[in-house]
Amino acid sequence: MFRRWLLGILIVVAVAIAGLFVIAWRPSIAPIDPPATGSLPPERVARGAVLAGAGYCATCHTARGGARYAGGYPMATAFGTIHSTNITPDPDTGIGRWSEAAFVRAMRSGVARDGSHLFPAFPFDHFTKVTDQDLGDLYAFLMSQPPVAAPPRQNTVPFPLNLRALQAGWKLLFLRKGVFEPDPARSEAWNRGAYLAEGLSHCGACHTPRNAVGAERRSAAYAGARVDGWEAPPLTAANPAPVPWSEDALYAYLRSGVSALHGSAAGSMSEVVHDGLSRLPDADIRALAVYFADVSGAAARADRSDAAVVAALAASGQAPSSASDAGAELYRAACASCHYNRTPAPLAARPELALVSALGSDDPTNLIRVVLEGIGVEEGMPGVLMPPFAHLGDADLAALAAYLRRTRTTRPPWPDLEAKIAEVRRHTAGT
Ligand code: HEC
Numbered sequence: 001m002f003r004r005w006l007l008g009i010l011i012v013v014a015v016a017i018a019g020l021f022v023i024a025w026r027p028s029i030a031p032i033d034p035p036a037t038g039s040l041p042p043e044r045v046a047r048g049a050v051l052a053g054a055g056y057c058a059t060c061h062t063a064r065g066g067a068r069y070a071g072g073y074p075m076a077t078a079f080g081t082i083h084s085t086n087i088t089p090d091p092d093t094g095i096g097r098w099s100e101a102a103f104v105r106a107m108r109s110g111v112a113r114d115g116s117h118l119f120p121a122f123p124f125d126h127f128t129k130v131t132d133q134d135l136g137d138l139y140a141f142l143m144s145q146p147p148v149a150a151p152p153r154q155n156t157v158p159f160p161l162n163l164r165a166l167q168a169g170w171k172l173l174f175l176r177k178g179v180f181e182p183d184p185a186r187s188e189a190w191n192r193g194a195y196l197a198e199g200l201s202h203c204g205a206c207h208t209p210r211n212a213v214g215a216e217r218r219s220a221a222y223a224g225a226r227v228d229g230w231e232a233p234p235l236t237a238a239n240p241a242p243v244p245w246s247e248d249a250l251y252a253y254l255r256s257g258v259s260a261l262h263g264s265a266a267g268s269m270s271e272v273v274h275d276g277l278s279r280l281p282d283a284d285i286r287a288l289a290v291y292f293a294d295v296s297g298a299a300a301r302a303d304r305s306d307a308a309v310v311a312a313l314a315a316s317g318q319a320p321s322s323a324s325d326a327g328a329e330l331y332r333a334a335c336a337s338c339h340y341n342r343t344p345a346p347l348a349a350r351p352e353l354a355l356v357s358a359l360g361s362d363d364p365t366n367l368i369r370v371v372l373e374g375i376g377v378e379e380g381m382p383g384v385l386m387p388p389f390a391h392l393g394d395a396d397l398a399a400l401a402a403y404l405r406r407t408r409t410t411r412p413p414w415p416d417l418e419a420k421i422a423e424v425r426r427h428t429a430g431t
Pocket residue numbers: 051052055056057058060061075082083084085086087094095103106107112113117118119120121122123138200
């Protein structure tokens with residue numbers, strides 16, 4: 001009796017495993033000889049270069065100090081570290097032997113040329129929306145780059161999650177294939193913005209929260225998420241900035257890295273702006289701004305803007321409330337000279353702290369990170385520097401953050417600031 005029972009279980013398990021492999025199996029696509037240098041149409045290569053910017057391919061596919069597109073960049077996920085791969089046309093360690101069909105399949109379905117499944121750390125769930133024409137241009141661009149021999153780096157995803165076949169199950173549940181479909185009721189600019197945002201520029205990969213198995217929660221699109229030890233703020237009406245993100249503010253921020261009424265792009269958002277979107281023409285940035293002004297419902301909240309700016313400028317000139325407040329003293333000594341606006345409108349080069357999301361968010365991480373690490377001359381608004389204050393102690397920084405939150409927002413105090421600062425410090429020391 002027991003033996004029959006055991007046999008039954010074994011058969012079920014065997015069928016399940018066989019079933020998974022049947023579902024997961026993908027054919028390999030025949031290798032090609034790498035296209036000869038100069039054989040690719042220059043206009044396609046040029047268009048592909050712009051699209052590679054829109055998709056930040058270089059940001060993820062370049063290791064620190066490594067050759068561009070040669071891979072090896074470590075991505076820390078909840079499931080271990082996954083390294084990007086070499087997408088230069090090197091025949092042995094890159095994609096030199098990949099046909100255009102193999103490249104398109106990888107971008108649309110997350111399957112490598114040899115038929116193995118790719119991890120969704122590679123945002124194919126967004127790239128699946130890109131048109132044939134754009135994928136062809138990207139292929140032409142990548143195949144025209146200098147080949148670099150760079151073998152893959154070892155990932156640290158533990159067994160059994162490292163079984164690539166399991167990704168087939170993930171895709172069944174979460175991958176919605178299909179090229180972006182324009183909404184005829186919307187303007188051309190809105191549709192262009194949506195195409196870029198949902199597809200190549202995958203804004204949701206950072207700004208949309210993920211579920212327990214790492215898939216974006218569709219019902220919470222752009223609701224804000226944690227990424228690489230930063231908070232990518234919500235881009236919806238839940239955005240904490242006192243001044244709603246209007247089309248013009250979004251345009252300025254995405255084009256230049258700073259909006260005078262919101263502050264500057266730090267952390268990975270700085271790379272998005274300066275290493276990626278900077279390749280796109282103004283019309284595409286405008287289209288992204290049109291789309292996200294709609295996502296954030298800025299028009300419906302526009303009447304708040306003036307009052308928010310007036311209140312922020314009033315706080316800007318505020319003297320420390322009392323000499324016994326350590327946070328206020330520190331602010332006056334270390335920050336006020338650069339962050340004090342007297343003019344009728346705040347200047348982009350001295351962000352008005354009452355207006356930045358980092359202060360209004362319920363998560364103090366971005367404020368702490370910016371103060372600890374500063375913002376380099378090349379980051380945020382190019383040409384200006386926010387110095388790092390890592391030398392200040394946790395207690396001092398906590399007092400400073402609490403003071404800013406109390407005097408420049410109407411939100412409740414941040415709990416456990418000192419512990420939070422220590423945690424952020426540990427995290428940044430490790431990267
Ligand atoms: C958010 C980071 C990220 C971005 C942005 C990104 N990739 Fe990747 N890509 C990865 C990772 C990680 C892998 C490896 C996945 C794996 O090993 O399963 C990968 C794999 C690939 C592969 C499969 C290569 C192989 O050898 O199997 C191709 C092709 C590719 N990416 C092309 C691109 C292109 C083109 C762009 C820009 C449009 C791009 N990627 C942008 C992270 C990224």
